[in-house]
Amino acid sequence: MGRARPGGTARVCETGGVSTTRSTAAGKVLEVLAAFDREHPAQTLSEIAQRTGLPVSTTHRVVGELAAWGALERREDGAWHVGLRLWEIASGCPRTQILRDVALPFMQDLYEATHENVQLAVREGTELVFVERIAGHRSVELLTGVGTRFPIGSTGMGRVLLAHAPADIQQEVLDAPQRAWTPHTVTDPGTLRAQLDRIRREQVFVSDRQLSESTVAVAAPVRIGRTGPVSAALGIVFTARGAGGARGLREPLLRAAYGISDELGRRTRTTD
Amino acid sequence: MGRARPGGTARVCETGGVSTTRSTAAGKVLEVLAAFDREHPAQTLSEIAQRTGLPVSTTHRVVGELAAWGALERREDGAWHVGLRLWEIASGCPRTQILRDVALPFMQDLYEATHENVQLAVREGTELVFVERIAGHRSVELLTGVGTRFPIGSTGMGRVLLAHAPADIQQEVLDAPQRAWTPHTVTDPGTLRAQLDRIRREQVFVSDRQLSESTVAVAAPVRIGRTGPVSAALGIVFTARGAGGARGLREPLLRAAYGISDELGRRTRTTD
DNA sequence: TGCGGCGTTTCCGTCAGGCGGAAACCGGTC
DNA sequence: GACCGGTTTCCGCCTGACGGAAACGCCGCA
Numbered sequence: 001m002g003r004a005r006p007g008g009t010a011r012v013c014e015t016g017g018v019s020t021t022r023s024t025a026a027g028k029v030l031e032v033l034a035a036f037d038r039e040h041p042a043q044t045l046s047e048i049a050q051r052t053g054l055p056v057s058t059t060h061r062v063v064g065e066l067a068a069w070g071a072l073e074r075r076e077d078g079a080w081h082v083g084l085r086l087w088e089i090a091s092g093c094p095r096t097q098i099l100r101d102v103a104l105p106f107m108q109d110l111y112e113a114t115h116e117n118v119q120l121a122v123r124e125g126t127e128l129v130f131v132e133r134i135a136g137h138r139s140v141e142l143l144t145g146v147g148t149r150f151p152i153g154s155t156g157m158g159r160v161l162l163a164h165a166p167a168d169i170q171q172e173v174l175d176a177p178q179r180a181w182t183p184h185t186v187t188d189p190g191t192l193r194a195q196l197d198r199i200r201r202e203q204v205f206v207s208d209r210q211l212s213e214s215t216v217a218v219a220a221p222v223r224i225g226r227t228g229p230v231s232a233a234l235g236i237v238f239t240a241r242g243a244g245g246a247r248g249l250r251e252p253l254l255r256a257a258y259g260i261s262d263e264l265g266r267r268t269r270t271t272d
Numbered sequence: 273m274g275r276a277r278p279g280g281t282a283r284v285c286e287t288g289g290v291s292t293t294r295s296t297a298a299g300k301v302l303e304v305l306a307a308f309d310r311e312h313p314a315q316t317l318s319e320i321a322q323r324t325g326l327p328v329s330t331t332h333r334v335v336g337e338l339a340a341w342g343a344l345e346r347r348e349d350g351a352w353h354v355g356l357r358l359w360e361i362a363s364g365c366p367r368t369q370i371l372r373d374v375a376l377p378f379m380q381d382l383y384e385a386t387h388e389n390v391q392l393a394v395r396e397g398t399e400l401v402f403v404e405r406i407a408g409h410r411s412v413e414l415l416t417g418v419g420t421r422f423p424i425g426s427t428g429m430g431r432v433l434l435a436h437a438p439a440d441i442q443q444e445v446l447d448a449p450q451r452a453w454t455p456h457t458v459t460d461p462g463t464l465r466a467q468l469d470r471i472r473r474e475q476v477f478v479s480d481r482q483l484s485e486s487t488v489a490v491a492a493p494v495r496i497g498r499t500g501p502v503s504a505a506l507g508i509v510f511t512a513r514g515a516g517g518a519r520g521l522r523e524p525l526l527r528a529a530y531g532i533s534d535e536l537g538r539r540t541r542t543t544d
Numbered sequence: 545t546g547c548g549g550c551g552t553t554t555c556c557g558t559c560a561g562g563c564g565g566a567a568a569c570c571g572g573t574c
Numbered sequence: 575g576a577c578c579g580g581t582t583t584c585c586g587c588c589t590g591a592c593g594g595a596a597a598c599g600c601c602g603c604a
Binding site for chain 3: 297330
């Protein structure tokens with residue numbers, strides 16, 4: 001397809017890069033927004049242009065419009081970052097907002113009882129997204145933060161979500177090779193499948209040093225109503241000094257998960 | 273250049289209406305997003321069209337593109353709402369994210385000591401935006417939630433932010449009439465100005481039943497470094513059974529605010 | 545002080561693609 | 575089976591998006 005520019009159709013824009021929603025005007029706006037991920041919270045105009053593959057002048061225009069509206073803001077040093085206005089709008093996202101509202105008090109109790117990291121996550125395709133997290137001064141530092149994505153098989157909470165995911169999703173994940181984060185990480189599809197079965201039976205799942213040599217996670221499913229579909233996972237992560245610590249956490253964790261589930265059931269029934 | 277349109281500038285388009293970034297393609301995208309505020313977290317296509325003033329077919333196209341990208345999602349009942357993808361991007365907003373990261377552990381401690389609502393807010397023009405909030409089962413229900421805007425003069429935290437805002441902002445707020453939420457609300461500009469002076473001297477501010485008959489708030493400024501510019505306000509809200517309760521809170525609140533300020537100072541110095 | 549490099553901003557002619565009216569479509573309801 | 579509100583599709587017109595290029599501003603270096 002030499003230069004020629006045939007029919008003007010050859011646009012798909014492989015960019016080699018990242019997202020690419022195509023050559024539509026709205027697409028450009030979204031591409032620019034997508035350039036701001038966790039590793040690039042603030043970038044100069046030309047960085048954005050580079051990362052999106054858009055010409056500088058186009059980027060300039062789009063960024064200008066986004067900024068005028070408040071979706072982007074500029075630091076004194078000239079770098080652009082996501083603006084408060086966009087954050088406000090997005091913070092109304094029901095999938096996180098309702099969950100958050102309902103879950104926080106329970107997470108709070110859990111934190112107070114344990115003083116460990118308490119986390120809440122949802123499944124998105126074959127990945128998990130952390131939606132909320134409570135951590136105090138006394139909790140372990142984690143590599144995961146609110147708004148972060150993670151391959152679903154890699155975390156304890158993820159495996160709980162996976163266990164309750166549709167069959168095709170499970171298959172897709174089991175078919176793909178699992179990354180071994182530590183020597184303890186379960187990567188064999190057979191063992192993993194057995195683990196998923198066990199999770200469905202036992203509810204609470206203890207993930208012992210699967211993601212990092214020094215942490216253990218306990219996770220439980222959150223449903224919409226006591227028996228409804230699983231909509232999130234609740235988890236506690238703490239330092240691995242013998243996973244014995246997990247024992248005492250099962251009960252309170254499960255109780256909290258039930259609490260959230262019940263309240264979610266009540267809430268969605270009324271809302272609807 | 274058709275009509276000549278001097279300088280080609282006459283576009284601003286007052287529209288009379290609501291938001292309006294105007295007829296540019298990107299503008300439409302943003303208008304659609306802006307249709308999703310706290311009162312309208314989920315809407316049908318035609319509601320969106322109505323609220324934005326865009327023709328249905330146009331709305332349909334824009335919504336479609338947003339959905340394809342993940343900025344919007346659709347419920348089974350057909351209503352649209354903000355999608356997880358947008359939430360992810362926006363949750364990286366530095367103004368809230370850094371603040372949140374730093375402040376949460378301190379807020380946590382504060383919550384544990386008091387079991388009351390602990391809140392964090394920033395100023396945006398003459399309004400305040402709640403950025404984070406901790407509440408357990410034992411705290412009072414509040415009308416403010418994370419991601420909510422509020423006139424800055426109306427809340428205790430807002431007045432603290434106002435006291436440290438640039439002079440022109442203060443003037444603007446003082447010039448506008450204050451809404452009286454309760455019989456106790458201070459609305460007189462003179463008294464208010466005196467209050468601001470006092471806030472600057474005493475740091476901690478007690479706002480007694482200013483917003484609701486049944487709540488008292490204590491608030492303190494959060495700076496960037498111990499002496500840097502005020503970047504947020506930290507507050508505790510509790511039920512008004514005699515504001516005497518505020519007494520014991522001053523110390524821990526101030527200590528937490530200092531802790532956050534110090535850490536923010538450290539953090540921004542290193543990052544830069 | 546002048547030069548070259550880098551990022552940003554402005555300009556403007558071209559033409560792709562945004563635009564939206566209208567008509568088809570799709571359940572409900574009376 | 576006619577009606578009605580909402581959604582989706584179609585398509586021709588023409589506007590405003592597009593991006594190359596040039597001007598600008600800022601720094602560091604000679």
